[in-house]
Amino acid sequence: MDKENQLKLSIRDLYKKIAWIxxxxxxxxxxxxxxxxxxxxxxxxxxxxxxxxxxxxxxxxxxxxxxxxxxxxxxxxxxxxxxxxxxxxxxxxxxxxxxxxxxxxxxxxxxxxxxxxxxxxxMTEEQYEAISYFVEMYSSHLDEEIKKQGKSIKE
Structure with a gap:
């Protein structure tokens, strides 16, 4: 499994664990x-x-x-x-x-x-910064994809 898919699976797994606990x-x-x-x-x-x-x-x-x-x-x-x-x-x-x-x-x-x-x-400051950067970058990407579909997340 490539890094990208592994990261996505890890994020989903983390979310499920947080929800369960x-x-x-x-x-x-x-x-x-x-x-x-x-x-x-x-x-x-x-x-x-x-x-x-x-x-x-x-x-x-x-x-x-x-x-x-x-x-x-x-x-x-x-x-x-x-x-x-x-x-x-x-x-x-x-x-x-x-x-x-x-x-x-x-x-x-x-x-x-x-x-x-x-x-x-x-966690170190660098780790916080790296994770924050990733989350912001991915969120912006998803915002753009939503716009491409002619939608607003608020609809």
Whole structure:
């Protein structure tokens, strides 16, 4: 097997292992999809989050975000609001229930970071730079391929 295919297989294998070992998060946040939890996280960390900001961040359509935020409102974890000076735009914020989901998610992230710390502490600056360069280069390449197909990842 050539280097390129070996690297691709290694990346897929790494992704599968991370997903498997992080099943604890799924159990702790049962009833919420990964997208919903990350939407909750984004809403908590972003000033004046709205459908447009969420769609851009998650590379999803505004329609898909509207659907997800309606589900989150129904679950009681977010609520919508409008500003006095702008009655047209709808924004989102977490409810107390949403803040609890956010806290659980953050605690699990901290636990995972602590678990994986020993690997990242061993990496040199050059290794970080090489990996970062590869990820950015590959991501840009995929962006160009998406454009060639006349699409946007946000569609």
């Amino acid at each position: 992080n099943k604890k998060m799924e159990k702790s946040l049962a009833g919420y999809t990964s997208s919903e939890v990350h939407c909750i996280e984004y809403i908590e960390r972003t000033a004046d989050p709205n459908v447009t900001k969420l769609a851009e961040f998650f590379y999803m359509t505004r329609g898909a975000i509207s659907k997800m935020t309606k589900k989150l409102i129904k679950k009681g974890v977010i609520e919508s609001y409008q500003k006095l000076e702008n009655k047209k735009e709808v924004y989102f914020r977490l409810t107390e229930k949403g803040k609890e989901v956010y806290r659980i998610h953050e605690a699990l992230h901290q636990e995972f970071e602590e678990r994986d710390k020993k690997v990242f502490e061993q």
